[in-house]
Amino acid sequence: MSDDAPKPPAVPGPTVPEGLFNAEFTRRGLIAGAWGAFAAFLAGSAAASARFMLPNVLYEPSQRFKVGKLKEIPLGVTINKENRVWVIRDDTGVYALWSRCTHLGCTPNWFPADQRFRCPCHGSNFNNQGDVIAGPAPKPLWRCSVDVTPEGDLVIDKSQMENRPGFRDRGAFRVAV
Amino acid sequence: MPPYLTELKDKLINTQVWRSMFRGGAWKDTSRDRAQHILGNVWLHLHPARLRQRAVKFTYTWGLGGLSFFLFMILTVTGILLMFYYRPAVELAYRDMKDLEFAVSLGLFMRNLHRWSAHTMVLFVILHMVRVFLTGAYKTPREFNWGVGVVLLVLTLFLSFTGYLLPWDQLAIWAVTVGTNMASSTPLLGAEGPFSSLLGVTNSNDARFALLGGTSVGANTLLRFYVLHCVAVPFLAGVLMIVHFWRIRKDGFSAAPLPGEPPEKKMEVWPNLVVREYIGAILMLIFLVGWSVLQNAPLEELANPNVTPNPSKAPWYFLGLQELLVYFDPWLAGVKLPGLIMLGLIAIPYLDPDPKLGVGSYSIKERPFASAVFLFGVTMWFVLIAIGTFMRGPNWAWYWPWESWAVHKPLPAPTWNLILVDLDNKFGGFFTSQRTPGLRLNGWPGIGAALAAAGGIFSAYFGGGMLLPKLVKGELPFKKSLGVAAIGSLAVGVVAKTLHTFLFRFDFIGKNIPHFGLTEIFYIAAFLFVVVAMGFLLPQKYLRASPVSPLQYAITMLLLLMMLGVVLKMGARLGFNIKYIFSLPGLNLNI
Numbered sequence: 001m002s003d004d005a006p007k008p009p010a011v012p013g014p015t016v017p018e019g020l021f022n023a024e025f026t027r028r029g030l031i032a033g034a035w036g037a038f039a040a041f042l043a044g045s046a047a048a049s050a051r052f053m054l055p056n057v058l059y060e061p062s063q064r065f066k067v068g069k070l071k072e073i074p075l076g077v078t079i080n081k082e083n084r085v086w087v088i089r090d091d092t093g094v095y096a097l098w099s100r101c102t103h104l105g106c107t108p109n110w111f112p113a114d115q116r117f118r119c120p121c122h123g124s125n126f127n128n129q130g131d132v133i134a135g136p137a138p139k140p141l142w143r144c145s146v147d148v149t150p151e152g153d154l155v156i157d158k159s160q161m162e163n164r165p166g167f168r169d170r171g172a173f174r175v176a177v
Numbered sequence: 178m179p180p181y182l183t184e185l186k187d188k189l190i191n192t193q194v195w196r197s198m199f200r201g202g203a204w205k206d207t208s209r210d211r212a213q214h215i216l217g218n219v220w221l222h223l224h225p226a227r228l229r230q231r232a233v234k235f236t237y238t239w240g241l242g243g244l245s246f247f248l249f250m251i252l253t254v255t256g257i258l259l260m261f262y263y264r265p266a267v268e269l270a271y272r273d274m275k276d277l278e279f280a281v282s283l284g285l286f287m288r289n290l291h292r293w294s295a296h297t298m299v300l301f302v303i304l305h306m307v308r309v310f311l312t313g314a315y316k317t318p319r320e321f322n323w324g325v326g327v328v329l330l331v332l333t334l335f336l337s338f339t340g341y342l343l344p345w346d347q348l349a350i351w352a353v354t355v356g357t358n359m360a361s362s363t364p365l366l367g368a369e370g371p372f373s374s375l376l377g378v379t380n381s382n383d384a385r386f387a388l389l390g391g392t393s394v395g396a397n398t399l400l401r402f403y404v405l406h407c408v409a410v411p412f413l414a415g416v417l418m419i420v421h422f423w424r425i426r427k428d429g430f431s432a433a434p435l436p437g438e439p440p441e442k443k444m445e446v447w448p449n450l451v452v453r454e455y456i457g458a459i460l461m462l463i464f465l466v467g468w469s470v471l472q473n474a475p476l477e478e479l480a481n482p483n484v485t486p487n488p489s490k491a492p493w494y495f496l497g498l499q500e501l502l503v504y505f506d507p508w509l510a511g512v513k514l515p516g517l518i519m520l521g522l523i524a525i526p527y528l529d530p531d532p533k534l535g536v537g538s539y540s541i542k543e544r545p546f547a548s549a550v551f552l553f554g555v556t557m558w559f560v561l562i563a564i565g566t567f568m569r570g571p572n573w574a575w576y577w578p579w580e581s582w583a584v585h586k587p588l589p590a591p592t593w594n595l596i597l598v599d600l601d602n603k604f605g606g607f608f609t610s611q612r613t614p615g616l617r618l619n620g621w622p623g624i625g626a627a628l629a630a631a632g633g634i635f636s637a638y639f640g641g642g643m644l645l646p647k648l649v650k651g652e653l654p655f656k657k658s659l660g661v662a663a664i665g666s667l668a669v670g671v672v673a674k675t676l677h678t679f680l681f682r683f684d685f686i687g688k689n690i691p692h693f694g695l696t697e698i699f700y701i702a703a704f705l706f707v708v709v710a711m712g713f714l715l716p717q718k719y720l721r722a723s724p725v726s727p728l729q730y731a732i733t734m735l736l737l738l739m740m741l742g743v744v745l746k747m748g749a750r751l752g753f754n755i756k757y758i759f760s761l762p763g764l765n766l767n768i
Binding site for chain 2: 050053054055058059060081082083084099102103104105106107108109114116118119120121122123125132133134135136138139164
C-alpha cells in the first residue's frame, strides 16, 4: 500500500455518556469482570461450605440443671461429675465452678488435702476460687450462674459464665446463704 | 530351584494367558524383556527400567518411602475390613470395639494390625523425611516434592489423630478434647485465641465448633472424625501421594546424580530393585503380624465426657506437642509453633543457598549448618516426646522412669509473669503472680512502660540475634569460642545468683524465686550455652560468609531464633517458674 493513498475521512467516534452503567464496554473489561465474578463464586462457595459445617441444632445436654437443695449443700467443694461442675460453699455463699480446665478442656481433680484442683493433662493447678496457681492454664476457671427455685433447689446455668475477679463474686454468680 | 520346577515356570510364563497379562511378547529374559516388564506394567511403571546403583543400595534409602507407602496399603486393607464391623455412633462404637475383640474372628488381630501399622507409619514417614534431608535430596528440582512430602507427613498425623477418636474410649475422647481445644486457640478464628473477641467469635461459631460439630466432643464429632478418617483425609492423602510419586519419577528418582561426576553405572530395576522392595514389604508384614499377635492395641473404659483419666496422655507422636503445651499458651504451642514448624520445613529447600552441595550422599559434614539445625530440631522433638512418655505421671508431675507413680510429689511451685498488661484495671505489672503482686505501675504510663519493656525484650532477642553473627566480621575460632561461651554462660549464672542475693529482700524477687542455688546456676548456664552455640557461634561461622541472600538469611535466622526461643522459654519455666514473658489477658495474648 502506498503512503499517498487517500485516507478515509475521520469519523467522530460514538459518544460515551457519563455514568457507571454507561461506561465504555471493552473486551478487557468484560474479561476482568468475568474473573472477578469467578473469584466471587469461589469465595462464596468456600464460605457456604464452611457455613454448612456449623450445625444449627445441637443435641447436647442441657446447660441448665438442678443440683439439689441449697441448704443441704455442705461446706467446701462438692463434686458433681454428672453435670461437670463443682458446687462450692464458703462462709457466706454458694458458687459453682465449671469443671473444665481453661487450658485445653480436661477435667481437673479436687485434692482436699492440698486445697487445689489439679489437671491431669498438662498439670495446671487452681485454688477453690478458680484462680490459677501453677501450670499453663491462661485464665481462672469459669463460674456458672446460680439461682434458687422457690422450692429451695439450687439451679446452675452453664450458658452464663464469668471469671473476672469482682464480677464473678456478685450478681448471678453467687447465692448468699 | 530343581530343573523340573524351572521348566514348569518357563512353561507357565510363556502360556498365552500369562503373556496376555504382561505386555512384551515371549519372555526370553533379555535386558530388553526386563525393561519392558517394568515399562509395560501399570503398577511397576512408577519405576524406571534402569536405575543408578546407589539408589538400589539399601543403606542409601533404607526403603523408608516405599515402606511408608506399603504401611498405607496395609492400613487401607485393615481399615476397610474394620469398617464392616464398626458403626460411628456414640451408643454403638465402643460396643463394636468390644465385639471386634470378643465376638469377631480375628477382629482383635485386625485392629491390632491397624493400630501398630499406624504407629509404624508415623515413625517411618518421619525417618523418611530425615533421610531425604541428610542426603540433600530436597534440592533443585525436588523442592516442590519436599513440600508435598511435608504436607503428607501432616496428613499422616491427622489420619492418626482422627482415627484415635473412633474406639470411643477414655483415651480417645480426652486426646481429641485436648487436640480440638487447640483449634479454639487459633488467633481470630478460635473463641479462646488472641484477638478473636474483636471479631465476635464465640464457642458456637469458631474453628473448634466446625471441627467438633458442637461445643464438646460428642455424637457429631464421632461422625465427623469417622468421615475424615475413612474418606476425606485418605482421599486427600491419596491425591498427594500420586503427585509425590509422579514428581519422584519426573525429577529423576532417588540418589540424585552426584554433581560433577560422569554418568554412573545403572542397574536393571527388574528384578534387582523390585525384589528388594518385596523383601522389605514381607519383612515389615512379618514384623507387624508378630507385634499384633503379641500385643493388643489399648482400649480403655467407655468414654466419659465428665471424668478425665489421670494422667491423660496422647499417642506417642503427639506427646511432644502435649509436653510443649505445658510451657506455652495454647495459641503458641498448639497453633503457631506447629504451623511454623510445617512452614519452616517446607521453606528449607528455598533457604538453602547451594543447590548442588551435598546432593546424593549422606553429607552431614559438608553441610554443617543445615545438618546441625535440622538435627537439633528433630532431636528436640524426640526429647519432648521422651519427656512426655517417660517422665510424666499423675497430675502431669515430673516422675523419673524408675520412680513409682504412688510416690507423693511436692505441689508445683506458683508461676509468675515477667510482664503483665491488665487493660481492664489499667496497669502494667512486672514480676507479677497470683500470690505476689510484683511491681505495679498504674494508668496508661504503666501500660506504656510494660509494652515498651516487652517490645524491648523481643526486639533485643530477635534483632540482636539476627544482627550479631553479621556484625562480628572476622571468623571466630569455633572450638575456642565454645569454651568461652561455656565459661561466659556459667559466669552469667553466677552473676544472676549474686544479684539475687541483693534483690532477695524485695518481695517480687524473693517470693517468685525463693531458691537460687547450684541447680538454678546450672539451668542458666546450660540453656544459655545451647542458645549461644546454636544461635550465634554456628551462624557466625557458617552463615555469615555463605552466599545466602539477605531475605534467606533473615528467614533462616528468624526460624532458628524461634526454635531456640522455645528452648529458652522451657528453661525459664523449668528453672524459674516463669509462666509468661509477656501477658495481655484482655486479648488472650500470652507469650
